[in-house]
Structure formats: C-alpha cells, structure tokens
Amino acid sequence: KCPQGTWSSQLGSPTADSCQACPAGRWGGSAGLWAESECTACEPGMWSAVRGATRKDVCTACPAGTWSDVAGAMTNRTCIACSPGTWSGKHGASTQSSCTKCRRGTYSDTPGASSDGTCTACPAGTFQPALGQANVSVCIPCAPGNYSVLPGVSFCATCPPGTWSGDFAETTCQLCPAGKWATASGSLREDQCMPCQRPGDCLEDKAVEVSVVFSNLDAAALSDGERAALGAALAGDLAAACDAGEASVVDARGASAAVTLGPGG
Structure with a gap:
C-alpha cells in the first residue's frame, strides 16, 4: 500500500515509486489511497501549501477579516478580505456573511477589518440610517429644523417648540428671543418665533434648552409608565442642578415638571 499522504491508481505496483503525494490543499490520513480525490480537501476557510500532508492540522485558517468558500485551497490568496x-x-x-456590517451611524473605509473598531462614527451634526457604509461621504447632514448632538447617530432630532434651526449639520437649535415662541417642532427661521399673546404662552425671565443624551438607552422600548417616571425624575434632577423649582422645567409640549424623551434616548 502507498503510505499516508500519497496515492496511486496502479494496482500491484512492486515499488513505492508509483505513489504520488497528495497535492497542496489536501491531506491523506490513511494508507492505500487509490485516487487523488481520496486525499481529503482542506475545508472552505482553510488552505495548505504542503504536499504529501498526512494530517488535517496542516490546513491553515484564513485570518480574521477574510473568508474563503474554496475547498482544497493551496494558497492564502483564496482568502478574500x-x-x-x-x-x-x-x-x-x-x-x-461572516463579515458583519458596521452599525448605523458609522462607516469604515478599511478592507479586511478584523474588529468593529474600524467603524468610525459620523460626526455630530450628521446621521447615517443604513448599515455597512464604506466612507465618510455617506454621513448625511441634518436638515434645517433638526440637529444632532452626538457623533454616530442614525437619525437627527427635531428642534423642539421654542427653538429653530436654519442651517444644515447643526449640533444645536437656536432659542426664540425673549417674548416670542415657536409652537411647532422643527422651525426653520427665527421669524417663526411669534410674539406671546397670553400669559403662560412663553417661559418667564430667561430660558435655556437642555439636551441630555443617554448611551444605550432605547427610550422607545419603555412603557408609558416607565417613560413618565423617568421624565419626572430627570425633571427633578434638572431643577435641583439649576437651583430652581420643578415647575420651571418644561418639556417640548409645554408641560411643567416634565421632560421630553426622544426615541433614541
């Protein structure tokens, strides 16, 4: 019989000279193989340049960041980035499919990346709603009437009532002047801030818009009770931090002692 790692189709050959080595990309774990096809191919995702191999462990895995669907590969050039x-x-x-797409709000221009550390956040003032984007040009500027405080977001927030934004790629909204108020969300111009007609239409004295962004909080997944409890707690914390009464904290709809929770937290 031909020894392990070789094969021969010649029956009854008197010498081992007729035994041929299993080709690169394959290995022969038993003696007496009679055809090259009986040499076991390295599995897809593996490769081997060794001829006459006798063990499976001669097959080398394609490195992280690559893949190969070729069985019996003889070189690492079959590993695709x-x-x-x-x-x-x-x-x-x-x-x-083993290559995972960068999450929404990010992009990566690196081929053959082996970790999500190459996925770079789109800058503040922009957003990206799609997965697996390849360069910074896909980061979309927030439209007027919207803004984005943090880098790496998948959508822009709408400017709340009492504010406006007239430019692209804004990271904050402008407050209406004292004595004026914009009743609609997403106002585009300062002239949409209208004079207050009745007491209570506008906040008294000076007002400031406060945005608090939570990482890894899916506010949309909270129940109504959980959202109300969280909003009330945040309103109390803001009031205490500003040394003001809780009634001075007003949400985007004008309700006192409350805050507005966006869908992304």
Missing part, C-alpha cells in the same frame, strides 16, 4: 463597511473577528470563515 471583508469589504469596506464590514468586519469579521472569525478565523477560518467560509462565507461572506
């Missing part, structure tokens, strides 16, 4: 906008921390990946 994950495309920009994606990454993979898996060694020996066999499908392109």
Whole structure:
C-alpha cells in the first residue's frame, strides 16, 4: 500500500515509486489511497501549501477579516478580505456573511477589518440610517429644523417648540428671543418665533434648552409608565442642578415638571 499522504491508481505496483503525494490543499490520513480525490480537501476557510500532508492540522485558517468558500485551497490568496463597511473577528470563515456590517451611524473605509473598531462614527451634526457604509461621504447632514448632538447617530432630532434651526449639520437649535415662541417642532427661521399673546404662552425671565443624551438607552422600548417616571425624575434632577423649582422645567409640549424623551434616548 502507498503510505499516508500519497496515492496511486496502479494496482500491484512492486515499488513505492508509483505513489504520488497528495497535492497542496489536501491531506491523506490513511494508507492505500487509490485516487487523488481520496486525499481529503482542506475545508472552505482553510488552505495548505504542503504536499504529501498526512494530517488535517496542516490546513491553515484564513485570518480574521477574510473568508474563503474554496475547498482544497493551496494558497492564502483564496482568502478574500471583508469589504469596506464590514468586519469579521472569525478565523477560518467560509462565507461572506461572516463579515458583519458596521452599525448605523458609522462607516469604515478599511478592507479586511478584523474588529468593529474600524467603524468610525459620523460626526455630530450628521446621521447615517443604513448599515455597512464604506466612507465618510455617506454621513448625511441634518436638515434645517433638526440637529444632532452626538457623533454616530442614525437619525437627527427635531428642534423642539421654542427653538429653530436654519442651517444644515447643526449640533444645536437656536432659542426664540425673549417674548416670542415657536409652537411647532422643527422651525426653520427665527421669524417663526411669534410674539406671546397670553400669559403662560412663553417661559418667564430667561430660558435655556437642555439636551441630555443617554448611551444605550432605547427610550422607545419603555412603557408609558416607565417613560413618565423617568421624565419626572430627570425633571427633578434638572431643577435641583439649576437651583430652581420643578415647575420651571418644561418639556417640548409645554408641560411643567416634565421632560421630553426622544426615541433614541
């Protein structure tokens, strides 16, 4: 019989000269193989340049950030880099689906990335609603009437009543002048701030808009009771921090002792 790592189709050959080595990308774990196809191929995601191999561990995994669907690969050139906008921390990946898309609000121009650390946040004042984006040009400026405080967001917040924003890529909204108020969200111009007609239409004295952004808070997933409790607690904390009564904290709809929770927290 031909020894492990070799094969021969010649029956009854008197010498081992007829035994041929299993090709690179394959290995032979038993003696007496009679065809090259009986040499076991390295699995997809693996490769080997060794001829006459006798063990599976000669097959080397494609590195993280790459994948290969080729069985019996003889070189690491079959390992394909994950495309920009994606990454993979898996060694020996066999499908392109192993490359994970960068999350919404980010992009990556790095091919063959092995971690999500290459996914870069779009700058403040912009947003990106899609997964797996490949360069900074996909970061969309917030439209007038909207703003974005933090980098890496998937949507822009609408300017609340009492404020306005007339430019693209704003990171904050402008307050209406004293004695005036914009009743609609997303106002685009200062002239949309109208004079207050009745007591209570506008906040007395000086007012300031406060935005608090929470990381990893899905406010939309909270129940109505949880949202109300959180809003009341935040209103109390803001009032205490400003040395003011809780009634001085007014949400985007004009309710006292309350705050408005956006869907993204």
